[in-house]
Amino acid sequence: MIQPQDDSSLAIEALIDLDHPIKVDVAKWAAENLHDPALADRDQACEFWPEGWQRAADKGITGILVDPVYGGGGADVITGLLTYEGLGYGCRDAGLVFGLITQAWTMQPLLAQFGSEEQKQRYLSPLCSGDKKGAFCITEAESGSDTFAMTTQFETVSDNTEERYLLSGHKSYVTMAPEADLFMVFATSNPDLGQWGITVFLVDADTPGLTVSSNRPKMGLRTTPFADVTFENCELGPENVLGSVGSGASLFSNAMESERAFVLASQIGAMEYQLDQAVSYTRERRQFDQPIGDFQAVSHRLANMKLRHDNARLQLYRAAILHSVGKPSMAAAALAKIQASEASIASSVDAVLTHGARGYVTEFGVEQDLRNVAGGMVYGGTSDVQRNIVARWLGNRNR
Ligand SMILES: Cc1cc2nc3c(=O)[nH]c(=O)nc-3n(C[C@H](O)[C@H](O)[C@H](O)COP(=O)(O)OP(=O)(O)OC[C@H]3O[C@@H](n4cnc5c(N)ncnc54)[C@H](O)[C@@H]3O)c2cc1C
Structure with a gap:
């Protein structure tokens, strides 16, 4: 352990x-x-x-x-x-x-x-x-960045002893859904209420009315199952409510404050591995009677990969330290997420170029990085949405 x-x-x-x-x-x-x-x-x-x-x-x-x-x-x-x-x-x-x-x-x-x-x-x-295993269900086909426009809805039905809920709607792009035993579902009591109407439910996979689509193939991270989830009059009780009824927006901000950046920690480790592999390759591979790493164009690319990795790593740990000591970390986390996701893409392109055709064919495992990291600028809030957060923190108004 x-x-x-x-x-x-x-x-x-x-x-x-x-x-x-x-x-x-x-x-x-x-x-x-x-x-x-x-x-x-x-x-x-x-x-x-x-x-x-x-x-x-x-x-x-x-x-x-x-x-x-x-x-x-x-x-x-x-x-x-x-x-x-x-x-x-x-x-x-x-x-x-x-x-x-x-x-x-x-x-x-x-x-x-x-x-x-x-x-x-x-x-x-x-x-x-x-x-x-669990799956986190917020996004819907018509409600992505505009999270609180969700239409997955619950109706409160009271019997003589307690309130019960009927949950109906459709969630999209849910990581781990085909394997999940538990679904954490954000739903509204009334779409007109926006963020004030949201409640989070814990829904077991075997709840009658819950169905999961087949796995949706995607560009990268292909070994993570990914699907849509439909709820049709799923009957739930107070024991299924996480927090309290109506507290969903505050749970959402809580989950998103820093965690949106922290989920990229593994990607920062992968960037370092990618750089180590690129450095080794540039020492071994010879063209024009010299290791390709002796060409300035190639060695500067490695330096750029190192610079991006260090920047991303420092920003991630800075956001983590702020979060740990209870200081506001929303903007730091947004900056860290932008840096980690966009730097990974730039470095993965550099890795492909550095490995030549070996970087492009599947068998050497280099091209996978480029496909795997592209999702980082979308999940957990797109890069545009992160930039909105940073701009607001700087004092600019935007939606
Ligand atoms: C690999 C992966 C895993 C995911 N896992 C999950 C999961 O487990 N659970 C879950 O609920 N969801 C998950 N998602 C969905 C993800 O959260 C959404 O894709 C994301 O929030 C963006 O929503 P959208 O795809 O509807 O894009 P849209 O919101 O439609 O955005 C489309 C474009 O418009 C831009 N845009 C939208 N609004 C604004 C704005 N206000 N300002 C500036 N630009 C804007 C976006 O930046 C983007 O470029 C996952 C997505 C991916 C790629």
Whole structure:
């Protein structure tokens, strides 16, 4: 199991030490235990790797941030980020890592903070042990960046003893949906109420009326299952409400404040791995009787990759430190997300160019990075929406 370090200097260490032992240990473990020779085939076929998920759960990665009372690792945010950064460095199955990190940074913190004791026992413990998997359902076909325009609706029906709810609607692009046992669903009591009408429900996969579409193939992260979810008069009770009725908008902001950046921690680890591979290749590959790394054009590309990686990493840990000490971190997280997602794309293009045709064909694993990282500028709020946050923080008005 990963041993969290309870040390105030950890944040500074994480910032300056690229080879922090927590990160390096997880990266080594992942390289040994999450190496799947069938990855390229599964990537083509959009196949998830349940065994890899279970190994990560057994190692304590799945529930790293959760209180040990519920089977988690009890780690602080910095330890959690180092863990997922190491996972991104050591595990080439970016889809598996994406499934793990989104669950760890979106669903689990909300359950931990707002769940009743019964909900935590029922859902958090099995999410940590890997016995259950979860999916986070906000987006709809007509409500993406405009989150609170959602139309998935619940009707309150009271019997003599308690209020019950009938949930109906359709959610799109839900990560892990085809594998999920639990759905965390944002719904409105009345679309006209906007953010004031939102409630979050915990819905078991076997609830009558809940159906999941088949897996939707996508450009990258193809080994993370991804689907639409339909709710048709799903009958729910008070035990299914997370937080309180009407508190959904505040739960949403809570989930999105910093976590939107933290889910890119593994991508920052993957950027470092990508750079290490590029450096090795430029030393080995010879053209015109010299290693290609001796061409200034090639070596400057490596320097640019390093610059982008360092910038992204520093911004991520800065947002994490602000978040950890309770200071406002919304703008810092937005900057970190823009930097990490856009820098990964630029560096993945550079990696393809540096490897020549080997970078373009599937078998050497370079082209996958470019496909895998493109989603980072969309999920968790698009780059445009992050720039809106930064501009508002600078004092500009925009929607
Ligand atoms: C890999 C991946 C995983 C995902 N996983 C999940 C998940 O688990 N659960 C879930 O609920 N959703 C998930 N999503 C959906 C994701 O949250 C949405 O795609 C995202 O919020 C954007 O919404 P949209 O796709 O409808 O784009 P739109 O909101 O329609 O945006 C289209 C374009 O318009 C721009 N735009 C829109 N509004 C503004 C504005 N106010 N200012 C400036 N530009 C604007 C956008 O930046 C974008 O360029 C996932 C998406 C991806 C790619």
